[in-house]
Amino acid sequence: MNIAHSTINKILITDAKNLDPITVIIDDYEAGKGEITIKCYGQAWTAYWGGMSGRTVAEFFLDANNSYLLNCLWSGNNPQTEPNYDYIEKSVKDYVLKERRGGSIEAEFARELYDFTDWQSCVPEHTYADWTNPFCSHYKEDFDGFAENHLSYLSIPERYTSEAAYLDRIITAVKEALAEQVKIEVPDLTDVDKQMIEAGMIPLSKMINEGSPMSEFLAHAGVTDLASFEQYLKMRLAEFQKARVRMELDKNEQHIMFEWYLSHAAAYQDVLANFRKASKTT
Template sequence: MKVEQTNVVRLKLTEMEQLDPITIFIEDTAPRQGKITIECYGKSWSTYFSGCGDNGLADFIVGLNTEYLVDRFDVRLEKYEPDFDLYLEEMRQKLIEMRKDQWISKGLARELYDVTDWSEYVTSNPYEPIKNPCFMYESEFDDLGFEGFDVPERVSSDYAYLCRIVDAVKAGLKQGAAIHG
């Protein structure tokens, strides 16, 4: 067994607005190669770069796009999630318009307007129809045209959180380079 010792730089970022302390472990493993690990509130993300330029990994990371880095740190992280709050607003507006145009009965309009959580009736698949949340007006609901009325998306909270962490890491690496450079 061969045991090697390497130099790892550890930076701790604190006193950030709406972020827990972040610990960064950065290691230049070979010329133009290195790995970085970020830890924040018990979660950690790590990635390796095999071609990071002559100035070292820290400078390389500072120059990279945040979204690219987030994808490197967590390839399975979903960037978007359904925005059912906006969907509720849009659905209610559509129901008001349908009622004004007399395309929908007063009773069904009221039942649908009173639905506060559409997540169990609508899937993220735009080809699946909206499920009827009220059974009294089943035949009338089936005749309504909700095709093309898809759930809007927003950036997922987990993705936005990791973007904020990566931005803080980039700022910390830049500030650390200024202190040690």
């Protein structure tokens, strides 16, 4: 009989906006493997990840976008999205206002279109079918022209169902709670600093906190603010990714420089991702 131990973290989230108390149970089986269970108002959602690149479940959850997490937590056959019929009403109102200003639509018909709201009942069942005239035989020619010139070109977007939107809000609340728990800590460098000083070297902590004598030569002259720093990161990432992809396309992964390009691309990708994340919160 084998007995395995894992690290379990249970979190209770209260006072989340427009949500009942949320219970989160995180089970880290080992580095890079674990699952999360989220409970709220009698419902529960669970997801397991077996390849998180050494991250904990909390770290992985914070790094992932809501759409991906919702797909992982979603259960059952209910659809996640539905047509956003509200878009039709907004589009019609915008069209009416524009055409009235141009004088190409009669005032009475424009008012009928503007006030009508139940456009879902008018949507054709098939792409080759006609839109239903909500005014019956009234304004037949006007509506036919309107349908041909505007409605037939509409592409109705999708939106989350109320069930999916509910889970999306819960995911956001869980992320906010986890962000308060996950701390970014610099490793203790005391031992290695001591050894470096004894060897006549600049201690690692000083190089990290203050920079090395080469720092001023490494800094790019074009980096003058955060916007240009982001451009610099994208430039460097593109350089290494381009070189890596070329080698992969040429089936030349065994080249001595391939690992160099691959590792540097990963490093710049990591820095750019965290820079963008930080920029969104400031």
